[in-house]
Amino acid sequence: MSAALEQKLEWLTAQGLAPLLKGILHGIEKEGLRVDAEGELAMTDHPRALGSALSHGHITTDYSEALMEFITPVFKESGEALQFLTELHQFSFQKLEDELIWCASMPGHMPDEKQIPIARYGSSNVGTMKHVYRVGLEHRYGKMMQTIAGIHYNFSLPEALWPHYQRYCGDTGSLQEFRSAAYFSLIRNFRRYSWLLLYLFGASPALCKSFLAGKPHQLEELDQDTLYLPYATSLRMSDLGYSNKAQASLNICFNRLDSYVDSLQKAIATPYPAYEAMGVKVDGQYRQLNSNVLQIENEYYSDIRPKRVTESGEKPIHALKTRGVEYIEVRNTDINPFLPLGIDQLQADFLDLILITCLLENDGEISDVECQMIQQNNNLVVTRGREPGLKLQQQGGEIELPQLGSRLLQQISQVAQMMDRIDNSSRYADAVTAQQAKLDDSSLTPSAQVLATLQQQQISYNQFVMAQNKAHRQQLLDHPISAEQQQYLQQTADRSLQDQAEIEAADRISFEQYLAEYHAS
Numbered sequence: 140m141s142a143a144l145e146q147k148l149e150w151l152t153a154q155g156l157a158p159l160l161k162g163i164l165h166g167i168e169k170e171g172l173r174v175d176a177e178g179e180l181a182m183t184d185h186p187r188a189l190g191s192a193l194s195h196g197h198i199t200t201d202y203s204e205a206l207m208e209f210i211t212p213v214f215k216e217s218g219e220a221l222q223f224l225t226e227l228h229q230f231s232f233q234k235l236e237d238e239l240i241w242c243a244s245m246p247g248h249m250p251d252e253k254q255i256p257i258a259r260y261g262s263s264n265v266g267t268m269k270h271v272y273r274v275g276l277e278h279r280y281g282k283m284m285q286t287i288a289g290i291h292y293n294f295s296l297p298e299a300l301w302p303h304y305q306r307y308c309g310d311t312g313s314l315q316e317f318r319s320a321a322y323f324s325l326i327r328n329f330r331r332y333s334w335l336l337l338y339l340f341g342a343s344p345a346l347c348k349s350f351l352a353g354k355p356h357q358l359e360e361l362d363q364d365t366l367y368l369p370y371a372t373s374l375r376m377s378d379l380g381y382s383n384k385a386q387a388s389l390n391i392c393f394n395r396l397d398s399y400v401d402s403l404q405k406a407i408a409t410p411y412p413a414y415e416a417m418g419v420k421v422d423g424q425y426r427q428l429n430s431n432v433l434q435i436e437n438e439y440y441s442d443i444r445p446k447r448v449t450e451s452g453e454k455p456i457h458a459l460k461t462r463g464v465e466y467i468e469v470r471n472t473d474i475n476p477f478l479p480l481g482i483d484q485l486q487a488d489f490l491d492l493i494l495i496t497c498l499l500e501n502d503g504e505i506s507d508v509e510c511q512m513i514q515q516n517n518n519l520v521v522t523r524g525r526e527p528g529l530k531l532q533q534q535g536g537e538i539e540l541p542q543l544g545s546r547l548l549q550q551i552s553q554v555a556q557m558m559d560r561i562d563n564s565s566r567y568a569d570a571v572t573a574q575q576a577k578l579d580d581s582s583l584t585p586s587a588q589v590l591a592t593l594q595q596q597q598i599s600y601n602q603f604v605m606a607q608n609k610a611h612r613q614q615l616l617d618h619p620i621s622a623e624q625q626q627y628l629q630q631t632a633d634r635s636l637q638d639q640a641e642i643e644a645a646d647r648i649s650f651e652q653y654l655a656e657y658h659a660s
Contacts, residue, residue: 143501144550148557150307158561162297163491164466165217166210167224169481170288171474172241173205178605180250180286181205181238184259188234190632191639193260193269197227197631202273202285204256207231207240213293217487224480229620230628232612239608243476244375245346246286247601248364255282263643264653268428275427275434278417283350287375288474290482293446294494295466315463319396321498322445322464326393327505328497329443330513333471334520334531335544336493339574340486341372341524342473342585345593345600351379361590364599372524372586373473376442376517389432391439394504400460403439406432407456429658442471442517454660469494475585476604479611488570492551492558500550509534525581544578 151157173181185192185200185207192200201208209227211220231240241247249255257273260266276285305317345367351358356379358366368374391402407429414430428434436456447458447465469490474481505513516531520540523529530537548571555567577583582591593603620628648656 141501141550144496144499144553147307147499148553152557152560154303156300156303157557159297159300159303160495160558161561162215162299163495164213164215164293164295164297165220165487165491166213166293166466167217167220167482167487168211168291168293168468169209169224169474170201170290171207171209171481172203172246172286172288173207173235173238174241174247174608176237176239178239178241178247178601178608180246180248180255182254182256183238186234187636188632189231190635191261192258193263193266193635194638194642195632195635197223197628198231200258202258202276203282204258206258206286206288217491218484221480221482221484221487225615226620226624226628228480228615229618230625232616239605239612241288241604242474242479242481242607242611243604244288244343244373244473245600246288246350247604248347249283249286249349249352252282255286257282257285261639261643263639264646264648264650265642266639267650268654268657271425272428272434272438274425276438278426279414289375289470290472290474292469292472292482292487292490293466294469294491296498316396319445319463322467323393323396323399324502325494325498326443326445326467328500328502329467329469329494330393330505331502331509332493332497332547333442334513334516334524335547336469336471336490337373337376337517337520338524338540338544338584339489339577340473340475340585341376341521342475342477342589343373343375344368344371344586344590346374346379347600361593362597362599364601365593367590367593367600368522369590370523370526370529371521372584373471373521375473376471377521386432386439389439391441393441396445396459396464399445400456403433403436403456406439407434407436428654440470442469444468444470457660467494473585476607477585477588479614484566485570485573488567489551489574492554492567492570495554495558496551499554525584525587541578545575548575548578 175181185204189198197210199208199210200206209224211223214220228240257277258270260269273285301314301318304321305314310317345361345365348364348366351366356366358368361367389402389406391399393399409432410430411432414427417426417430419425419427419430433439444467445459445464446468447455447462449455449458472482512532519529519531524540529540531540531543533543552568552571555571558567559565581587593600
């Protein structure tokens with residue numbers, strides 16, 4: 140364990156501050172494609188029985204109309220977020236009739252790309268903007284990208300901890316600036332260590348051949364319907380599905396909040412010739428919000444993001460710039476097809492541990508050279524992570540993945556010991572032990588288990604996921620939702636439809652004017 144981490148853990152314990160970490164806040168966002176009883180992509184509208192995708196706070200859609208997204212409230216206990224996520228699944232399954240929720244990150248059998256429906260949010264200006272943004276993604280990256288699903292894990296430290304931590308670090312500036320700088324320190328270390336999460340929890344080593352129909356690729360055939368790589372962990376996090384040459388040149392800086400914001404603002408304001416050639420509005424129809432490198436900040440894809448809850452009509456980038464970082468969003472989590480929710484308590488506990496470690500561990504700014512090394516390591520792990528003898532790059536040279544992973548787990552285990560003392564349990568140590576087992580034996584990883592199931596049962600990727608879809612649906616419906624939560628979710632769905640109608644009725648300007656004012660703000 141590094142001296143810095145050890146000293147901070149001793150300080151937290153000696154000062155009686157460690158229990159504050161029980162106040163960590165959690166939220167989970169989980170995507171899932173609607174499919175029909177045969178496993179084909181649902182071509183139906185987002186079910187009205189689930190409310191409005193525009194204004195429902197917990198059940199919405201992401202890129203495709205068929206890509207549902209569940210959003211939990213913020214909870215102190217990750218287990219409460221998981222329970223709420225369970226109830227969102229149960230409520231939705233009641234309303235979906237014969238449709239299922241695809242329980243894997245990579246989609247199943249895809250229709251012709253032109254047939255994939257883009258999410259729609261009604262006739263209001265804000266709803267039209269959300270739709271046009273996704274039309275822009277279609278023209279820039281293709282529609283297939285808009286069917287990939289994942290889990291986002293939101294995490295923030297309790298407000299009560301920050302003044303103590305600021306004094307410990309000897310910082311005399313504003314608390315807001317200190318907190319943002321500390322979250323960026325967490326982000327930098329996360330980027331250094333995130334390859335470990337891809338190895339431990341990656342669950343997308345295979346996909347349906349239709350996803351890459353007519354496109355060049357380096358994957359192997361497992362059967363006539365399935366493509367894979369024998370040692371892959373997370374093909375979802377590879378460069379499959381879309382080309383991102385424009386973003387590749389951005390060099391978004393995660394070293395400080397001001398440089399991060401400036402980089403994004405520049406990208407949103409910088410024209411990109413290929414997008415200019417597409418046109419913004421052609422024959423009366425919008426193709427994109429603008430022809431710049433990014434339409435809006437959310438278009439920039441990264442495996443972790445600094446976040447701040449926005450006020451009505453406020454741009455996320457403005458919220459960050461004026462009020463600082465409030466929480467971070469981990470975005471590299473695959474949906475585990477063996478789990479009814481795609482994630483479980485053990486994984487959530489480990490995510491907490493690695494994020495606390497990333498915060499407390501020493502770090503320096505990431506140089507261009509280290510940034511390239513981080514990307515190379517991630518690329519190796521997503522495509523070859525379980526390959527025997529695979530070595531990753533570190534500042535001191537190459538080292539085999541299991542050895543490097545065990546070193547990281549030794550650091551994380553010290554945090555686990557502190558958390559278990561607070562919790563009077565062994566749950567955090569158990570989470571670390573479970574991950575060490577995967578480093579000792581790669582066959583225990585979700586990615587290895589997916590391939591083993593396909594090969595042992597001699598079934599395609601689609602057949603495997605469909606069987607899991609049905610089993611999870613039955614398992615969740617066998618435990619009915621409470622009457623109180625049923626009523627809450629029903630009322631929320633009904634109210635969201637009313638809210639959308641009110642938003643549409645309140646519009647007083649054209650979409651053209653709305654968009655111009657948005658760009659100017």
